[in-house]
Amino acid sequence: MNVILACDTTQAACSVALAYKGGIISRLQSMTKGHAEALMPLLEEVLDEAQIKASPTKRSEIDYLLVTNGPGSFTGVRVGLSAMAGLALAWDKPLVPYGTLAAMMLNRTFSNETDRPMIVAVDARRDTFYTQFFHQTGTALTPPQALSATQLLKTAQHYQSTLDIDKFYIMGTGKAAFAACDFLVASHSVDYPQAEIVVRHALAWQPSVWQAIIESAPAPVAPLYLRPPDATLPDKSKYPRLA
Structure with missing residues (x-):
């Protein structure tokens, strides 16, 4: 071991x-x-x-x-x-x-929700969701991506067609944004x-x-960022300069 x-x-x-x-x-x-x-x-x-x-x-x-x-x-x-x-x-x-996102997908090991693919969606604000799609076997269907709600739904529709499935499970903090959609919320969804x-x-x-x-893996191991940080430096041109 x-x-x-x-x-x-x-x-x-x-x-x-x-x-x-x-x-x-x-x-x-x-x-x-x-x-x-x-x-x-x-x-x-x-x-x-x-x-x-x-x-x-x-x-x-x-x-x-x-x-x-x-x-x-x-x-x-x-x-x-x-x-x-x-x-x-x-x-x-x-x-x-x-x-x-792959680590979050592993949370479903506490349930029997392995009969359908899984969407892991993390709310990154500003209509952006850190998203990854997984096959019911646990294999990744997509890499981690920063998607809008529209893009996420289009990707789901694509895999529903190509994999011939009716519904996805969804988990993560982004699941609330898709409450009106035809997704199944994972019962052991941990955010x-x-x-x-x-x-x-x-x-x-x-x-x-x-x-x-x-x-x-890159050496040294690198962080995976899917978009620039929200915080930005102030625009110095807007402030008066001392003589």
Whole structure:
């Protein structure tokens, strides 16, 4: 069994998980801000519980560090990525990225909702939804995309035709915007990724899968942003200059 330390700070929660000696130690706090302050204490908690933090010998047992790398809030994505990149460098361990929307899709493992494809839609405001479509097998049908409501519906119609299906499940914070549409809301829809579920999924990966992901990921692991940040610098031309 691989020893895996994972975290997610990309959306409305901060979660960490450690797969170690046949079990999983995890922590999760719901929050819309404060991820930077919450992450390191949570990581320390799970490492302390496994008695890894104080022991360089036990730290050497960790095989992989795993982090969700977006899309999500700009600050949140960078918090998790920076923290795990620092640990990867300090401990000389491989850092493996996992897409935020794919991580959310894994939440449906708690239900039997595998009979239809799934839309993961995160409300990014200004009629924009971070979106990814998944086959009922869990395979991605599309890459993560920033779509308008109209574009999302057109993509759904395309796959309804090509896959010959009647309805999609939908999950994520964007689902409310499509309440009037003919989508099925996933009954176990959780509006953020959970590090524990990602770790449980990753435990089934063979060494060849880990190696393929590591080799295909950019070095260093990069955040996945689908649009520029909302915050912009002020236009200095509008302010008087001192003589």
